[in-house]
Amino acid sequence: MKLFECQNCEHPLYFENTTCESCGLRLGYLPAFETVSALQPDEKLWRALAASKERYRFCANAEYEVCNWLIPETSADQYCAACRHNRTIPDLSVPGNHAHWRMIEIAKHRLFYTLLKLDLPLVAKADDPDGLAFDFIAVPAAPAAPVITGHANGLITINLAEADDAERERQRNQMGEPYRTLLGHFRHEIAHFYWSRLIENSNRLEEFRALFGDEQQDYASALQKHYAEGPPADWPTHFVTAYASAHPWEDFAETWAHYFHMVDTLETARAFGLSVRPKVSKGADFATRIDFDPYHAEMDRIIEAWLPLTFAANSINRSMGLPDLYPFVLSPTVIAKLNFVHDRIRAHRDLHEVPDGALRAMLAALRQRIGSPGTA
Numbered sequence: 001m002k003l004f005e006c007q008n009c010e011h012p013l014y015f016e017n018t019t020c021e022s023c024g025l026r027l028g029y030l031p032a033f034e035t036v037s038a039l040q041p042d043e044k045l046w047r048a049l050a051a052s053k054e055r056y057r058f059c060a061n062a063e064y065e066v067c068n069w070l071i072p073e074t075s076a077d078q079y080c081a082a083c084r085h086n087r088t089i090p091d092l093s094v095p096g097n098h099a100h101w102r103m104i105e106i107a108k109h110r111l112f113y114t115l116l117k118l119d120l121p122l123v124a125k126a127d128d129p130d131g132l133a134f135d136f137i138a139v140p141a142a143p144a145a146p147v148i149t150g151h152a153n154g155l156i157t158i159n160l161a162e163a164d165d166a167e168r169e170r171q172r173n174q175m176g177e178p179y180r181t182l183l184g185h186f187r188h189e190i191a192h193f194y195w196s197r198l199i200e201n202s203n204r205l206e207e208f209r210a211l212f213g214d215e216q217q218d219y220a221s222a223l224q225k226h227y228a229e230g231p232p233a234d235w236p237t238h239f240v241t242a243y244a245s246a247h248p249w250e251d252f253a254e255t256w257a258h259y260f261h262m263v264d265t266l267e268t269a270r271a272f273g274l275s276v277r278p279k280v281s282k283g284a285d286f287a288t289r290i291d292f293d294p295y296h297a298e299m300d301r302i303i304e305a306w307l308p309l310t311f312a313a314n315s316i317n318r319s320m321g322l323p324d325l326y327p328f329v330l331s332p333t334v335i336a337k338l339n340f341v342h343d344r345i346r347a348h349r350d351l352h353e354v355p356d357g358a359l360r361a362m363l364a365a366l367r368q369r370i371g372s373p374g375t376a
Contacts, residue, residue, distance in 0.1 A: 001015060001264055001271070002034065002035075003268075003271040003272070004017075006020040006022065006023060006027070006038045007049035007050055008023050009022045011023065015036065015110065016068065016106055017036065017068070018065070018068045020038060023038075025040070026038075026039045026041075027068060028048065028068050028069065028070040029070060030051055031069060031080070031081050031112075031113075031116055033050055034116075035050050036050075036068075037070075038050070039056075042055055044057075045057050048070065054074075055072075056070040056072055057071055058071070059071060059079050059080035060079050060083070061080075061086075061105070064098065065102065067083055067105060067109065069081065069083070069109065081112060081122070082111075084124050084126075085122075085125070085133055086136070087125065087126075087133040087134060087155070088134070088135040088136060089136055090136055090138045094138065100138075100163035100164060101136060103182060104158055104160070104182060107181070107183040108134070111190060113264075114260050114263065114264055117295050118263075118295065118345055119348070119349045120348065120349075121197055130154060132190075132193055133154060134155075134156050134157075134158065135156070135157045136158050136160055137158070137159060137160060138159075139159065139160070147160075149162060150189065151190075151192035154196075156189045156193070158182075158185060163182060168180055168182075177243070178241075178324075178327035179241075179327055179328075184257060184261075187260040187261070188253045188257040189253070190256075191252060191256030192249065194256065195249065195252055195256075198344050198345075199252070199344065202344075207340065208248075208252070209248070211336060212251045212252050212255075213247075213251065214248065215247070215248040215249050217248070222246055223246055225246075230242070231243075231245040231246075232245060238333050238334075239251060239254070239333075240258050240328060240330070240337070241328070251337070252337075252341075255337045255340075258328070259338055259341045259342060259345075262302055263295055266294035266302065266305060266309070267293070267294055269290040269309055270291060270293070274290050274309070275288065276289075276309055276311075276312045278308070278311075278312070286307070287308065288304060288308045290309065292305075299335075299339045299342045299343075302342075303335060307330070310326035310328075
């Protein structure tokens with residue numbers, strides 16, 4: 001992710017900040033300009049210092065302190081580009097639900113940052129039966145059926161318990177997962193939605209099957225076998241995670257999520273001007289400077305920077321006695337699958353991308369006003 005700063009006092013900001021800790025100005029995120037902006041009140045609206053020619057109002061979910069995204073005054077939308085996809089939110093009268101919902105929204109908005117950066121097609125299920133929607137559901141005291149985090153026909157369900165750090169860690173250990181986060185869930189589940197949008201009816205389906213396997217095999221039986229027998233012994237040679245070996249759909253979702261991890265983390269590293277130059281033998285080629293935009297880079301350049309960066313990050317964590325930040329290994333087969341994901345995303349973007357940055361920002365603003373940002 002990019003770095004942000006207050007336009008009033010130049011204090012560094014996080015993506016989720018709602019108030020500048022230095023000058024005290026209210027903050028909001030402008031998706032059309034990909035920036036967090038300091039704000040000045042203007043009657044019942046706001047003027048953004050990053051885009052002062054237009055007035056804005058906050059997403060309706062700002063009332064609950066779970067969203068800091070802005071909507072142009074001229075838009076008829078109540079909800080921002082991220083929140084308009086919510087179908088179900090938890091009962092906020094139940095203690096703890098609000099705090100957990102806020103954690104879920106933080107992860108979801110980071111997901112949408114990447115979706116919009118990649119110009120992926122977005123339409124709400126309320127506007128199109130084939131669109132995207134989210135249900136954030138808390139398990140009742142005596143549930144009739146378990147609430148399972150997952151995807152079905154464009155509807156992504158997130159169990160509110162995933163926002164509880166202790167419960168998520170318990171499940172991570174129970175499932176034998178080296179990595180389990182809310183953001184990871186969103187990136188994985190959204191992949192199932194885009195598989196049907198970008199792969200299922202495309203001319204790349206046979207290529208998908210050659211890399212990931214035949215998705216027509218029975219999904220329920222494949223998962224049952226995975227949980228009963230575990231992954232094959234050689235899974236690290238073929239898959240990015242053990243769970244990816246369960247079924248081609250899960251392999252694609254895990255690979256897609258991994259691609260999102262890579263481009264977002266590399267953008268952050270670039271924003272900090274990071275370079276890696278380890279003092280090891282001359283035979284080791286682990287030096288890199290992350291001075292490129294991963295959202296527009298070739299996959300070879302992404303991999304070239306990713307491996308040294310994650311080795312350095314893991315080494316720092318181990319120095320603190322912490323688990324590896326990046327507990328994965330990218331085999332040649334996995335890299336080929338990442339290339340496939342990269343190519344499909346780029347192919348879609350190439351059909352919709354506007355070269356001139358200013359014109360692209362104007363089109364993004366127009367998309368936001370008509371209520372379908374990124375819609376293809």
